Amino acid sequence: MNPTAFAITVIYSVACVVALIAILLIWRSTHGRGERPGDGVDTEKLAHGEKAWFAIVVAALGALLLATLPFIPYGDTAAAEGQQQVSVEGFQFGWTIEPSTITAATATRFTVTATKVTHGFAVYNDDNVMLFQIQAIPGHTSHIVHTFDEPGRYQVVCLEFCGVGHHRMLSTFTVEPV
Amino acid sequence: MSTATSYVEPEPVADAYDRGVARSLTLRYVIASTAIFLVSGLLGALLRQSQADIYKIDDNAWYAVMTAHGLGAFVGWAAFAVMGFSFWVLSEVGFPMGSLGAALARLAFWLMVVGVAGVVVTTLVFGFGGSWVFLYPLPFESAGQWGDGVTGVFSASVLLVGLSIVVWCVAILVIVAGPGLRSESTSRVNRVLAAMGLGIIFRRRFKTERPVPYPVIPLTVIAIDMIIATLPLAGLLIVMIIQSFAPGVSVDALLAKNVLWWFGHPVVYLLLFPAVAVYYLLVPRFAGRKLVSGDIIAVGWTIAVIANVTVWAHHMYLDYPNGTQAAINTAMEPLTFSLTIVSALSLYSLFFTIYRSNWVWNAASTALFLGLVSWLLSGLSGVINATIAFDTFVHNTLWVVGHFHHMALMNIGIVIFGAIYAFLPALIGRPLYSDRLGLWHVWLTFFAGTAVSVVWLIQGLDGAPRRFSELPGQYDATNAASIPLVAVLGLAQLLFVWNIYKTIRGDTTAARRRELMQGVARPRLTSASLQGFAMVATLVAMAGLGLAGWAISNAGADDSQDSYVPIAAEAPADATPAQLGEQVYINAGCGSCHALAAAGTDGIVGPSLDELAPEAERVTEVVTNGLNEMPAFGNQLSDEEIAALTAYVSESAAP
Missing domain, CATH: 1.20.5 (Single alpha-helices involved in coiled-coils or other helix-helix interfaces)
Known part of the structure; x- marks a missing residue:
């Protein structure tokens, strides 16, 4: 998983x-059981407690924000020394991936775009576990850097609805040992 | 104020005539939206069973039905229904519609009916399958499935739906700025701001003779926001209509996506906020006490009115071709979190209004209670979606489908059922035919609908993509698990239809007649032990049904490993070029566009290789350099691979 x-x-x-x-x-x-439970409930006190609840919610959301911000994918995706460059273009309904063979344990920078409509470039390993995804937008190029630890066949799946052949828009590439 | 005083309904200031107008208008919205609900619900079941390979429909038919189901269920049913109930909620808290409000409400009704009819015709008759978000420029790149003219009519239909929403917003603002609030200010802006919740926070600046009724606040907030949200989309739709006959016109895809979600996010709250107004009105009624709330909830609503129209890009977390879009996306995470505060506060208020109250358990109140349960649980999965780090995985997986069915069907949808059970007797002047039938409907809908959503959540966490007319084999068993649950969900709606039909006819159940004539009270279905038993029994039954579907599918499966791209058998050392070529054909995804019987592919976008039966040189030439829509694979495939592919295709293509 x-x-x-x-x-x-x-x-x-x-x-x-x-x-x-x-x-x-x-x-x-x-x-x-028998008695009217509604009698004797201090609703004013409950209403007052809403302020405390407000504080709890804000604190919890703040904690979630701080804990997860380091994991946003918008970090440095600029070209760097020693990276492999792979250019990816989505079309209706397939992918051109050049080169289609990548070396393991080396940072790989994918340059992703699309010809006519938006696609989603998602990479799954051969056990069908999704590793990462990014949108492929016509007229724009996006970059994502990933290092493949395991050699083997990897599957490319389209994750943005792109028309009648969307679910068939599949491809593969191979990661070879160092 | 003493806490023991019983709750007093606000005195309506609307006269009997105005109440009658509100009554007939609400009824009209409810009847039309319920008809759309039944049709779009059936379309949903059709989609799910096709995915589970029971009766498979064509790919484009599937995507066209998906488009009709999405727009139909989301806007044509849920939004349309709560838009109608909003008029009745306002009437119930004493806001007269007035002649202008009523005229606008009629206009919004007809715009919606004509717009939804246009969507139905362009999708189901003319095959428009661009999905309900019709992500630009997909409507103009249909791969031969529908023409630009159909896109033009579809865009015009959605534009009518958008205009209906804007007209409804104006109607709501006209009504809340009317005499109902008994504001001391003559300024309409002051009155609207007071109704938006500022009248609770700043009582001197926004003086009203009566306290602002809580149900008015969410309606005012969404009426303001939907005007802001819809106008840019209307602009995009007009450009699309022009492009349908002037192909030179076009818009940047990323800009169009921002405009789409500028509307697409707030329209979610077009469903939720009026549903909250129904909660705010009815939960205190069934609990027999005032809404447990202070001024802080108005602060939540003030945040919401701003945050709702500034969180659109959380639908675009994975679009970041440049630093600007990435920065916008990052800012959307805390803003989205701030928008959840109003839900958290409302859930607190509503649950504690119920807590230890003399809550009446009937069909309507049960629906509201179960709606709150779904609101809380699906709100939590929404927080997952709102978190960028989590969205990197769940984006465009079936998890999202699970989340919004859980929210839209099991929260808003079930509130609509509750509102129908609660309001219908007053709207048509006849008692509900059977409360017990209503209870069965509500409980079955809740359990089956939740279970259906949970299956999607699980499939999504397993990486299953959304909007696939056909999922790969590894999801067969989970698809099958949802089928009995979908069946229960669908059949439960028959109880609803029957109940409403009998209510409108003015029929009485035999049990009720016995009760009236012989004075024999029927035992209630709502004791704690009976409800508890029913909950556990239904949970077990749903789990059993799901497991049965899963097990049946799993028993029929072979042991070979399924994957998105089939894994070819290991080629022997002395493999012929044609044998190697089959692997190249499968791994490069040639079958996504081309039909080739030998490889078992049936792509329809490119020419069928069986019919074409190309010569070897032709294959090498087209694969290397591309042709028309087909890109060149010369740089992607090695010369050996192209040679193998050439041998395979030219030898195995059978005319």
Whole structure:
């Protein structure tokens, strides 16, 4: 499994379990035995608690922002010494990838664009695990740098809807040992 | 104020005539949107079963149905329905429609009906399959599936839908700036700002005789935002209409994408915010107390009115060809987070309004409660999407499809059902035919719909792409798992249709007649133990159905490893050039455009190699240098590979 997907699975599952426990407590609180549970609830106090909740939410979102910002992909993608250069162009419905053989353990800089419509350049390994993706936009070139650790065949899948042949827009390239 | 005082409904200031106008207009929106719901829901089921290879439809038919389903369900059903309920919500809290408001509401209705009809015709009849986001310039690059004229009519239809939204926004602003607020200011701007929530924060600057009713705030916020959001899209659509007969005209793809999402993000909240207004009105009613909220929620709404129109680029996190777009995208993450604050505060207020209240459990209130559950759970998956580091993986996978069905169907959709159960009796003056049938509908919809969404979330985390008419073999079993769940979801809607049909006819259930005539009260379905048992039983049933579908598909699968691009068998050492050529053919993706029976490919964009049966020299020439739409592969493939490919294609192409 892709490590990002694994992190999402863990974080989302834990958040859902906590949320469901809170929901069950609220659901249960509406079923009183005989007496009217609504009597004697200090709704003013609950309303006041919303300010604390506001602070908690802001703090949690701030923490998530700080924790994940280092992982945004917009870092340095300029050409550098020792990189392999691979140019990728999406067309309806296929990919030209030059060269189609890459060396492992060496930083590879993909220059990605498209001919007519926007495509999504996504690379999966041969176990169908997505490694990275970037949009291929006509009239613009994007760069993404990736280092392949494992030699082998890699699959290219289009991840932006581009018309009737979108799901067939597949290709491969080979990563050879150093 | 004492907390024990019972809740008092606000006194409507609208007279009986105005209430009647609001009633008939709301009813009109509800009936039309429900009809669209039934059609677009069926289209959705058609898509899913085709993906699961039960009855397969053609690729372009699939994408055209996908386009119709997306626009139909999202705008034609959900947005249209909550737009209609907004008028009734405002009427319920005492805001008269007035003659101008009513005229605008009628205009918005007809613009929407004609616009949706145009979308249906251009997609289902003329095969427009550009998806509901019709990402420019795809509508003009159809690979021979539809013509530019169809794109022109489609764009005009979407423009009508956009105009309907703008007219509705103006109608809402006219109504909230009217006499309903009993504002002390004569300035319309002052009144709108007061209704937007500032009347709660700055009571002296925005003086009103009555406190601003909470349901008015989200409606005012979205009415302001959708005008700002829709106008640039209208401009793009007009350019597209011109381009459909003047091909020289064009727009930069990246700019067009920014304009699209400038509209495409806020339109999501065109569904959510009016649904929040329904929550704000009905949850206190069923709980028998005021909304548990202070001034802070108005702060949340003030953030929302700005953030909602400044977060569009979070749909473009993976478009960053230059530093400017990357900077815009980065800024969108904290802005998007700030937009979630209003949801977090609303969920707090609504859940604590229910907490330990004398909550009435009926079909309508159950729908609202379950809607809140989905809002919370799908909101959390939305936060994942909003985080750039996570979006790098989930972008354009089925995770996103899971997220928005969870949000749009299981939150907004279920609120629409709840609002129908709650309001229909007042709208048509007849009691609901069967509350018990409504409960069954709501619970089954909730569990089946959630399960369907969860399957998509799982497939997405497994890397499955969205908008694939055909997914590769590794997703067969999970596709099959969702089929029984889709069936339950669809069948549950029959209960809804029957209930509404009988209600409109004014029928009474046998149990209700016995109750009325013999005074025998029917046991309620809503005790804690019964509800708890039903929840666990339904969970087990849904998991069982999903597992059954998964197991049936898995049992039929062979052991070979599936992948996007088939893995060719290892070529023997003495392989002929034609055997090596088959591997080149598959790995280079030739089959995505070309049909070749020997390789088992059936691409339709390029010519069929079986029909063409090209000579060897011709193959080498076209592969090396390209031809028309086909790019040159001379730099990508080695001379040996091209020679092998030539041998394979020229030998195996069978006319």
